[in-house]
Amino acid sequence: MSVKTMIFVDGSWLYHSRQALFESLGEESGFEIDYKRIPDIIAHEIADILDAEVDVVRTNYFGTIPVNKQGYNPAKQKAFYEFLALQCAYDTEILEIDFRREPQARPDDKWVNVALASSMLYFASVPGAYDLAILVGGDADYIPMLKRVRAMGKRVQIVGMSNLDGKFLTSAMLLTTPGIQDMPPIFLDEHAQKIRLVREEQRRACKNCGREETTTWAGPDFFCSTCRNEHRKQVRVCDTCGREEETTWDKPFFYCSECRNKHREGDTAG
Structure with missing residues (x-):
């Protein structure tokens, strides 16, 4: 028994x-x-x-x-x-x-x-x-x-x-x-x-776009790197100038690309 x-x-x-x-x-x-x-x-x-x-x-x-x-x-x-x-x-x-x-x-x-x-x-x-x-x-x-x-x-x-x-x-x-x-x-x-988990590489088709990609992901649903990056994107408002911009940045603060570039230029000039 x-x-x-x-x-x-x-x-x-x-x-x-x-x-x-x-x-x-x-x-x-x-x-x-x-x-x-x-x-x-x-x-x-x-x-x-x-x-x-x-x-x-x-x-x-x-x-x-x-x-x-x-x-x-x-x-x-x-x-x-x-x-x-x-x-x-x-x-x-x-x-x-x-x-x-x-x-x-x-x-x-x-x-x-x-x-x-x-x-x-x-x-x-x-x-x-x-x-x-x-x-x-x-x-x-x-x-x-x-x-x-x-x-x-x-x-x-x-x-x-x-x-x-x-x-x-x-x-x-x-x-x-x-x-x-x-x-x-x-x-x-x-x-x-x-x-210890041992993952094997395999070719899989993206569930969203159908593109094939080499991956070690063994779960039932697979999304290619391009679709995963697109999914992570969101529109956020710059904390400095108020401009909206699409980004994958998920921290509480956000600065648009233009403000980031200005900040870098200022550091270089200094």
């Missing part, structure tokens, strides 16, 4: 811990994480530990996104979350932090921690939802939650980072507190090579 498993990913922790994955392969930065493979790698490790078939019924991912924040364009972050949901089959719970309503808001891990904890406890209370809960995270704040989940008759597994080289990306308390996990922790940085 398979072990019904749910994975709960602290997206904020995983994002801030990704440097450890790079360094474990001797790289400072740069490679992409293959999010599709993470649930499979975890399931394979658990199956070896339990000597049983593991059925991952859901991978829950928790994150935040700023909205109505001056100077911030959330398009790229939204596209990433959509990729997780549509291409990786993650169940995403993304908390919107509205800077119009809360101008002094400071996004931090607590937003994600509370959402993840409430979700894991909720599903623990649903009969037959899961037998094993896997936490992909590293904060000691999760200790009370894990104790409650185990008290409800569920097994718990922690997936973190190994804290080599004094990084301490996973709380030592989370790794060593008795009564909060049923198996030794799994460390993602020990599987960095498997998690």
Whole structure:
């Protein structure tokens, strides 16, 4: 009989811990994480530990996104979350932090921690939802939650980072507190090579104009570089002279090409 498993990913922790994955392969930065493979790698490790078939019924991912924040364009972050949901089959719970309503808001891990904890406890209370809960995270704040989940008759597994080289990306308390996990922790940085995304170049036709272009993009919709640049363009008003001009500049301030040229000429003359 398979072990019904749910994975709960602290997206904020995983994002801030990704440097450890790079360094474990001797790289400072740069490679992409293959999010599709993470649930499979975890399931394979658990199956070896339990000597049983593991059925991952859901991978829950928790994150935040700023909205109505001056100077911030959330398009790229939204596209990433959509990729997780549509291409990786993650169940995403993304908390919107509205800077119009809360101008002094400071996004931090607590937003994600509370959402993840409430979700894991909720599903623990649903009969037959899961037998094993896997936490992909590293904060000691999760200790009370894990104790409650185990008290409800569920097994718990922690997936973190190994804290080599004094990084301490996973709380030592989370790794060593008795009564909060049923198996030794799994460390993602020990599987960095498997998690690394390898993209292959291919020729694809642009969905908008039909032009073919070499790309490593594997998503369902592909747009060529020309169409992507056109899509990014917008008409903005120059902060100096008030002239309108088409641009891809997305920062809160904007100066038209004529004013920029005048500024450069002034620097040269000086």
